[in-house]
Amino acid sequence: MSEDAQVVLGSLSELVAPVDEKIAVKKDPNLPYVGLEHIGQRNSQLLGWAPSETSVSVNSVFEAGDVLFGKLRPNLRKCVSAPFSGYCSTDILVLRVRNGNNPGFAARVFQTEAVGAEAERTSMGTKMPRTSWKGLSQFKVPIPEPKHQSKIAEVLDTLDAAIRGTEAVVAKLRAMKQGLLHDLLTRGIDANGDLRPPHPEAPRLYHQTPLGWLPKEWDVTKLGDAAESVVDGPFGSNLKTEHYVSQPGVRVVRLQNIQDGYFDDTEKAFIRESHAARLIRNQVVSGDLLIASLGDDGHPVGRACLYPEELDAGINKADCFRFRGRAVCRNAYAMLFLNGHSARRQARGYEQGVTMKRINLGNLRRIKVALPPIPEQIAIEERATAIEASYSASLRELDKLRLQKSGLMDDLLTGRVPVTPLL
Template identity: 25%
Template sequence: MSNWIKVKLGDIVELKRESYHPKPDEVLPYIGLEHIGQGTLRLISVGKSNEVTSTKSYFSKGDILFGKLRPYFRKVVRPKFNGVCSTDILVLTSKNPRKFNQTFLFYLMASQEMIDLATASSSGTKMPRADWKVLQNLEISIPEDVNEQERIGKILETIDDKIDINIRMNKTLEEMAMTLYKHWFVDFGPFQDEEFVESELGMIPKGWKVIQVKDLGEVITGKTPSTKVKEYYGDKIPFIKIPDMHGNVYIVKTETMLSELGAQSQKNKMLPPNTVCVSCIATPGLVVLTSEMSQTNQQINSVVCKEGVSPYFVYLFFKSISDNIVTLGSGGTATLNLNKGDFSRIKLLMPTNEVMTGFNNKVESIFNLIKINSLNNIELENLRDYLLPRLLSGEIDVSKAEKQVEEVL
């Protein structure tokens, strides 16, 4: 095993301080804290520099972006492009890449130990911020041999690469399902030879009808159990909130879990697997499916589909009108809010039972594969987060970890 040395963080990591002033006619990739997943070590989305006004910071491809506002959220990413970011994000890079491997340093900064140290050194009560002046003086242990650092970084990066492959595959699968949905229910491709009739939504195949969302099944608006009762929270029932929805088709992991007691305190809010959840307040238009018995908070309306209604059809319908949901939720107020009544009255086209069943059978295998990939990613994240502190402390031999990851992947 390589010799390990004690160093100060500021001796191996450099804080970059290049300011950027947004210009209306210049568009650069922009990363704010809202674009970084909590604890996932990856981006949810990317914004545009001309959509913000205050001073930002430049970053380069491969830099480490460390969210300093409420660092316990573990918002750490390493973008594969140049751009600008919020000043609530520290832009970090290796002081000497020949001695201190950048990938190793990324996982060092993303380790729970570093997150805990950053949190403990934060200033401010309601909105604590990590202070680089404190962080740079932290004493840590690292392998002296840069090749050993590189091997450790490569092990963890290989796991993240596999997660990215699954994410890209899921995006492609969802696009395939949406293409099929639009071919059937927007362009009426398979039904061109049938008789069409007038409806309030235009010409539709005979036998189809216009319905409202409430006709699809039961509409349930979520609720948050009292946070004053600690016993309501635990590790039994996923409790879905808007941050859990970003970039997901299926919810397979949530920031917050309820106990059985908490779930039973509002059992009328329980959602079975394959319930369609739609965000309707603050960030309206996000759509996901539940993968197990779950509950949501009050910002989300959900549709528990009745027998004969495909949840995949309903999911794709809401995805196809996500921009309209934002418009419906505007209502002239600062906070976007689509209430249950208006949500329930959204109109859509309902095909015949035969067509609904046929479509469900076409896309079911696609959604099942998306769910499998999503569950696999949770296992991979758990493996990465298990190995990370043990590799950074020297507890696990690097060769053994390489073999373990090779067997899993």
């Protein structure tokens, strides 16, 4: 590191000072209130705020630019730079820069993993641990000169703006994807490659079915009747955790691999080939449809994905169903339908259990499926695949930006990489 970019270590108390001003009555109704619930985990922006009258207890007073650092359960890493003046929970430390330091830089320092870890280390209490300014104040951090601080804050603010913009694109594409899937599964695609007009606009194109108004060319059948085969996993004792081996082996498809429209290959399990040979009934191959029989609020019962082309044949475990469609039903189309609103609503009607919801094979087979002609199924798949590709690309871009920000924060705030070339 060059001489002009050297960074000295200083205590947090040299960077900021605590603000102890409190208020209980006669709060300004025009000022907002910020509670811990308004600060996201590892999020540099406020999630929201509330009117000052919503808090009837004693509040801390803060000004725009102050650092708001959550001292309750510091493992949640709640810290933002205040974008306005107002009141906040007393479970939030209000910290104000001193000695000419940059407010944006100070907030970034308190968002680092190093400060978060120190806050955890100095916490008191078991169920609801709290850190304190006394515990944090002497922790050493790199403190560059103010002009370097300003540039570091500017660089990270620019990245944050790019992240927020990409998050907005992701949210828009997610909504578009959900809306398009609903239209594809209820209106379909006509001979010209366009979505049919909705039923109210062109009732002549639709007929009444057990699933509501659907295009006249479509049939409705039970999932079991559309299947060449649909099987569950082996009986419990035939495939247990103790049967797993390290690679090489035959892949085991488990519940956590089946996500909403995609196969999550993060967690892998294998069994010996000799054992897999005894479970041939439960074999899955490229293109097979995998359906989850268990779920919770975040992972719906009946969610479905295709077994990836790049994986060798595997074995599906208990709580995982394998579906192979007849000539009238393509596996990829069945996946889209099972992940759609109509199938989800039907699956909820068959669910059993409280914490973990379950659907059995018999009830899964009873789910009614809307079946377009095969050429239209293919067209629906292609349209859904196109928007999924755009959505996935935006997610990858978001992940890249977040990783870039994490790396830059670590490099710039530790002084490992000088900010001088950016000035």
